[in-house]
Amino acid sequence: MTDTVTIVGQGYVGLPLAEAASEVGWRVWGLEASSRVVTQLNRGQSHVDDISDQQLERMLGRGYAATLDPSCVSRSQIVVICVPTPLGDAGSPDLSAVTAAVTTIAPHLTSGTTVILESTTYPGTTEEVVLPLLSSGTHLTPNQEFLVAFSPERVNPGDKKFGIRNTPKLVGGLTKEASEAASAFYASFVEQVVVLSGPREAETAKLLENTFRHVNIALVNEMAKFCHELGIDIWEVIRGASTKPFGFMRFTPGPGVGGHCIPIDPNYLSFEVRKELGYPFRFVELAQEINNSMPRYVVDRIVEALNDVGKPLNGSRVLLLGVTYKPDIADQRESPAIPVADILRQKKARVEFYDPYVENWAISDGSLERSRELEAAVLGADIVVLLQAHSSFDVESLSSSAALFLDTQGVSSENVLRL
Ligand SMILES: NC(=O)c1ccc[n+]([C@@H]2O[C@H](COP(=O)([O-])OP(=O)(O)OC[C@H]3O[C@@H](n4cnc5c(N)ncnc54)[C@H](O)[C@@H]3O)[C@@H](O)[C@H]2O)c1
Structure with missing residues (x-):
């Protein structure tokens, strides 16, 4: 058979x-x-x-x-x-x-x-x-x-x-x-x-892997916030630290964590620890708090950038580039772009988006249609925000034609506004 x-x-x-x-x-x-x-x-x-x-x-x-x-x-x-x-x-x-x-x-x-x-x-x-x-x-x-x-x-x-x-x-x-x-x-x-010796060890190994990512992303996200206030470029800091050939693994900040695993799986572990042992798994809970704060932080940075040129967020055209949770795929599950758009719309910004992988984008209060033409959308926006760096985006050219450009992925040159 x-x-x-x-x-x-x-x-x-x-x-x-x-x-x-x-x-x-x-x-x-x-x-x-x-x-x-x-x-x-x-x-x-x-x-x-x-x-x-x-x-x-x-x-x-x-x-x-x-x-x-x-x-x-x-x-x-x-x-x-x-x-x-x-x-x-x-x-x-x-x-x-x-x-x-x-x-x-x-x-x-x-x-x-x-x-x-x-x-x-x-x-x-x-x-x-x-x-x-x-x-x-x-x-x-x-x-x-x-x-x-x-x-x-x-x-x-x-x-x-x-x-x-x-x-x-x-x-x-x-x-x-x-x-x-x-x-x-x-x-x-x-x-x-x-x-491994049994299912428990294999189940926990998977959760350790995802919790490790979750915690390290939270670490650089928290550092990104205070480095901005201190006038230190977090991306250069990470570039420097990454040259160490041992004992360091590169993680980068961003608008939050998305996908089916990182925002969800560590909860399985903290839930079990609390249920079985009665105490919190503090690393997971702290990482959650920091990573969940990032969409609002991105909106704060958009407000700050518009304010610097004398514009209010209310009524401004904000173009979000890349709304999937990872580059070069279409998966939008738990993408932090969704809370970014939600908060912007609550604050009465005119939200537009462009993503080569997404035509209709479901956000909390409805769905948005992709801007027809990327270059025209960039020229028409008060601020362009790179949320996901799909490899098809020519970031240098897009950032130079935008009125304001905020890069949350650290892929543009140093004279562009970055997270
Ligand atoms: N997507 C990832 O990158 C990834 C990576 C590692 C682990 N995982 C884990 O793998 C598991 C599956 O994730 P996924 O991303 O493939 O999910 P998915 O939503 O892409 O696919 C799940 C499929 O299962 C089907 N389904 C649901 N209930 C069913 C049932 N009772 N009988 C038969 N089919 C059923 C759904 O219709 C769906 O097609 C999850 O536990 C996830 O955490 C996912």
Whole structure:
């Protein structure tokens, strides 16, 4: 029988994983909850930046199929869960997609299947949530007839250097056999698989990685604010510090943190620490406070720049360049550009935007249409604010034709206003 894998959730994580497994010969089912996603994928239309329509066509040619029908699980040796793990109302983890996925697959498990959770989550989820739910939905004996492991996803959308194949994969099984089965699956297309002693260690390792970024971004964001007041160029400071070949890692300030991971995942860790131990994880909470203050700080800097030329924010045309959370991708999830636009509109600025990857941009009180022509929009604006430095932007030329230009990414020359 062909080796078959079901990948539950065909989004930013699940679809590239499906592509990598399909390329080395796995028969891949993409089990989805969204009929729109299933229809699009089976038509060869990719909705994920990292997978092109051509790659998807090749996957379909190799037998890949997206489906709403969970019976594919009964024909799979491996089932990988890649569904969203957002925050709930009170900032607590929302595992509803994980529990729904697990409940759906449990009755279809057959003897010998290994279930792997990839969704980012708090320590203990695999053992305390996934295993009991699977066990109650199947007649099979847990940890014997079916195996369970956790393996965090480390995908960095848009990264041309590090992808699934050359980013080491962590695995933590509930049993030695689970670790072995999960490792064998990943080793078929990932260069290096690293086995940890169990799921808790793998779950926590992923949260350490994201918390590390979150805290270090907050550090440079806080420094950017006081360096501005002290008349010190933070970008030059970072350039200098980055020449140290050991013990320093370069992080840069910006309008805030965005995406599916950094603004969300550290909360999973602080929530668990508070719930289990009753005390706060102070680094995470402080980093959150600082990073969340950055959109308002950017607006303060816009007000300051306009004020210097005798203009009020009220009624001024503010052109935002780049509204995605990362350069050169279309993903707008949790992008700090949204609170920047919201605050500007609350203060009655006339907000416009240009982003080569976004045509209609949803902000809190409606949606904005992209300015038709970049050069004309730059010339017509009272201030242009670079929020995301897509590589297609000719920043030097744009900044020289703008009346005022605020660069929040530190990519322009030193005589331009920078964060
Ligand atoms: N996007 C990233 O860069 C990234 C990186 C590392 C880790 N992660 C983690 O990976 C997980 C998935 O993230 P993503 O970015 O791929 O999310 P996504 O929103 O892009 O995709 C998730 C997909 O799962 C589907 N889905 C939801 N519930 C389902 C269910 N019960 N059954 C089947 N399908 C279901 C959705 O319809 C959607 O298509 C999250 O835990 C996230 O934190 C994401």
